[in-house]
Amino acid sequence: MGEIHSEVTWEKEEEEEKEEAQAQVEIWKYIFGFVELSVVKCAIELGIAEAIEKHKKPMSLLELSSTLKCDSTYLNRIMRFLTHRKIFKTMNTNHDDYPSYVQTPLSRRLIRNGEHSMAAILLLESSPVMVAPWLSLSDRVLVNGNPSFEKVHGEDLWRYAASNLDHSNLINDAMACDAKVVVPAIVEGCSEVFDGVGSLVDVGGGNGTTMNILAKAFPRIRGINFDLPHVIDMAPKYDGVEHVAGDMFTSVPKADAAIIKWVLHDWGDEECIQILKNCREAFPKENGKVIIVEAVIEEGEEGKHKYKDVGLMLDMVMMAHTNIGKERTLKEWEYVIKMAGFKAFIVKSINAVQSWVLHDWGDEECIQILKNCREAIPKENGKVIIVEAVIEEGEEGKHKYKDVGLMLDMVMMAYTNIGKERTLKEWKYVIKMAGFKAFIVKSINAVQSVIVASC
Numbered sequence: 355m356g357e358i359h360s361e362v363t364w365e366k367e368e369e370e371e372k373e374e375a376q377a378q379v380e381i382w383k384y385i386f387g388f389v390e391l392s393v394v395k396c397a398i399e400l401g402i403a404e405a406i407e408k409h410k411k412p413m414s415l416l417e418l419s420s421t422l423k424c425d426s427t428y429l430n431r432i433m434r435f436l437t438h439r440k441i442f443k444t445m446n447t448n449h450d451d452y453p454s455y456v457q458t459p460l461s462r463r464l465i466r467n468g469e470h471s472m473a474a475i476l477l478l479e480s481s482p483v484m485v486a487p488w489l490s491l492s493d494r495v496l497v498n499g500n501p502s503f504e505k506v507h508g509e510d511l512w513r514y515a516a517s518n519l520d521h522s523n524l525i526n527d528a529m530a531c532d533a534k535v536v537v538p539a540i541v542e543g544c545s546e547v548f549d550g551v552g553s554l555v556d557v558g559g560g561n562g563t564t565m566n567i568l569a570k571a572f573p574r575i576r577g578i579n580f581d582l583p584h585v586i587d588m589a590p591k592y593d594g595v596e597h598v599a600g601d602m603f604t605s606v607p608k609a610d611a612a613i614i615k616w617v618l619h620d621w622g623d624e625e626c627i628q629i630l631k632n633c634r635e636a637f638p639k640e641n642g643k644v645i646i647v648e649a650v651i652e653e654g655e656e657g658k659h660k661y662k663d664v665g666l667m668l669d670m671v672m673m674a675h676t677n678i679g680k681e682r683t684l685k686e687w688e689y690v691i692k693m694a695g696f697k698a699f700i701v702k703s704i705n706a707v708q709s710w711v712l713h714d715w716g717d718e719e720c721i722q723i724l725k726n727c728r729e730a731i732p733k734e735n736g737k738v739i740i741v742e743a744v745i746e747e748g749e750e751g752k753h754k755y756k757d758v759g760l761m762l763d764m765v766m767m768a769y770t771n772i773g774k775e776r777t778l779k780e781w782k783y784v785i786k787m788a789g790f791k792a793f794i795v796k797s798i799n800a801v802q803s804v805i806v807a808s809c
Contacts, residue, residue: 382758389761392768393435394464395480398473400424402433402442403457403464412445412454431767431774434745435760436461474531478524479671483507483514487674494673501677510677511620516584526585530563532616536647536704537567543704547645548572548611555580555609557602557633558617561589568613569594578607602629606636615647619668622678623690630694646691649681650701716772717784724788724807733809740805743775744795781805 397403405421406413415433419426433455436442442461444453463472478484487502494502503511515522540547548554548568555578556565562579569577569592576596579589583599591597598607603625606612612633618626633644649665665681672679682690684701691699715723727738743759759775766773776784778795785793790807 379754379758382761386758386761386765389435389764390439391476391480393432393764394441394476396432397436397441398464398466398477401466402436403461403468404466406442406455406457407462407465407468412447412456414447414454415452418455428767431763435764438756438760470535471531472535474524474527478528481521481524483518483521484675491670491674502674504677511675512582516582519584522584523588526561526588529560529616533560533563533567536615537564539704540645540647541568541571544702545571547643547702548575550641551575551611551643553578553609553611555598555607555612555636557606557612557614557629559615560585562592562595562597564613564615565595566592576609578609580607602632604632606632608636610638610641611643611645612636613645613647618646618690619648619672619681620676620679622680623686623693625678626690627694630691630696634695644696646687648687650687651681651683653683653685715770716774717780717787719772720784721788724785724790728789728809731809736809738790738807740781740807742781742805744781744805745775745777747777747779 400422402418402422405418409417409421413421415426415430418424418433419429422429430452433442437444437453437455440460441458441464442455443458445456447454459470462468463470464476465471466473486506490500490502490505493499493505501510503514507514509517515525551572552574553576554565554568556562556568557580559565559579559581565577565579569575573594575594577592577594578596578598579586579592580598580600580602581589582601586597586599589597600607602617606629614629614633618629621629630644634642637643649661649668651665651669652662669681672681687701688699724738728736731738743762745759745763746756763775766775781795782793785805785807788807790809793805793807795805
């Protein structure tokens with residue numbers, strides 16, 4: 355029995371050590387979690403994906419930097435991060451010492467007008483207006499706390515959008531972007547929900563993209579795009595689609611059915627029930643239906659839906675950006691739908707640390723700092739111990755902190771004038787130019803490595 359107990363204890367300690375080691379890596383991803391969003395936003399704003407797509411063959415760093423009018427040194431670091439994240443791929447060519455870049459299915463989603471583009475949504479969520487409320491999220495969670503968006507901007511999201519046309523357009527572009535991805539998935543995956551529907555109203559339909567796609571897929575359907583007046587005023591004309599301005603909390607245009615996509619999650623249960631009641635009153639009593647396109651959050655930790663992680667993120671978005679909105683579980687949807695007077699509903703899934711100094715500076719400054727160190731230590735056996743990240747070269751680097759190191763490089767680009775994280779070759783150059791004869795690099799259980807430079 356003693357041997358069994360000892361073995362179990364040893365296994366438990368080994369597991370705890372693994373968890374502790376993993377935690378030491380994972381925490382950095384949260385500390386620098388903003389890096390991914392910022393770098394991908396940068397890629398969209400620069401038009402990197404468009405340039406590579408237009409090039410129609412692998413594009414070298416020099417070609418890309420020339421086309422985009424970018425500094426090749428900074429662009430190389432951006433692309434190093436993006437290729438490590440597998441947003442773009444690299445190919446070895448004979449153009450220069452740097453790899454060439456090609457598209458991936460993920461990078462094509464960064465093309466502003468691409469078929470499956472998600473660029474508009476990312477630009478909305480990374481806008482200063484939408485980022486600022488996240489910094490007040492904890493205040494929202496407190497008892498009697500204030501809505502984050504309202505605390506920062508003085509009014510809720512919808513009033514803000516009504517009086518700020520540029521932000522309203524960002525929202526509408528993002529919703530149109532989502533519609534181009536989600537609505538074809540609805541048509542392909544459950545077109546039967548539109549059987550028997552002669553007229554369809556899109557409640558909160560934005561600029562009409564959803565209804566335009568549905569009108570083309572089902573020409574027999576008379577489409578009505580319904581939204582607030584300031585939104586409808588900016589909506590383009592579409593064949594088979596009538597734009598109607600109004601307030602969904604007051605009434606909904608009469609139709610055989612309604613579709614509501616990414617609207618109800620913006621509101622609390624009472625508001626959702628009122629919207630759905632107004633929809634029900636606009637339908638024929640016999641066979642009216644409402645088609646709700648929303649996330650359904652799986653309960654329990656073991657949910658296997660591939661979009662569960664995104665659904666939980668969306669729930670946090672609702673907390674930060676709306677006063678009372680949320681993503682709902684199946685039980686919560688059942689409550690809202692039945693309280694609105696609908697007798698039945700079905701759900702269908704669609705495929706839809708230590709002190710760091712040298713990394714703050716450019717090579718010349720680092721060389722000067724190290725020269726000053728060399729002058730302060732004995733000439734015979736003096737050494738300087740540098741604790742810094744060493745970036746692995748190539749896509750297949752196996753250092754468990756490589757991901758964090760590349761994030762740190764993006765932090766240096768954003769926060770310093772000339773700082774950067776360095777590869778082994780770059781450290782070799784700096785150290786030798788500072789007059790040190792030799793150096794060794796030792797990995798430690800941290801994002802940094804220990805570099806010992808000897809006189």
